[in-house]
Amino acid sequence: MAAKDGDTVRVHYTGTLNDGTVFDSSFGSDPIEFAIGDHMVIAGFENAVLGMEPGDTKSFTIASAEAYGEHDPRLVQDVPRAELPPEMIPQPGMRLTARGQDGSEIGLVITHVTDEAVRLDANHPLAGQDLTFEIQLVEIAA
Template identity: 70%
Template structure:
């Protein structure tokens, strides 16, 4: 039975960047499960599963605009260290969370640091990157 819109599927996957770096994989765990059409995974991934049958494997690349979007320079800002909690030991690559005025939490990554300021990036870590997936459809319900 081929996967169609509305079906719940279970998929094993390995996601790689264009340089071959693996950014995520279900290889040592359980396959991911999602309803096709529910928009719980990136659209390009969901579209590739449609029409596959259990046991079938494929490799495909999703351009950044169909994955996590382009990197938006407006989501990067420099913040004076004086605006951050004094007890916070900032490190490059550190993940922080800010709270928006409407209460939403905004994930941030420290991308640059100086003695005076810290550069914070609110883009998704995979924004601006084309993603290659190797997948195997495990089941269709």
């Protein structure tokens, strides 16, 4: 029985960047579960599972444009340190959450710190990266 649109599947995966860095993996824990067509995972990942049977493995690469998009320089902003909470000690790599004008949460990463300003990046951390996945279809739910 091959996975098709609408099926709920359980998949183990390891995701790597072009330089071989592993950015995420489900091996060693529970496989992820999602319904094909519900857009709970990026489209290229969903599409790769189509036609697989339980036990099948596959390796594929998703171009950045089809994954988390290209890095958008308009989403990078320098903010005066005086606008940060006084108790905060900003460090590159620190993750913050801000509220958008519509009340939605926006994930931010501090990418650069000076005495005067902090550079905040609202791009997804994997934006601009091609992603390679090694996946194993564990199960198709009945």
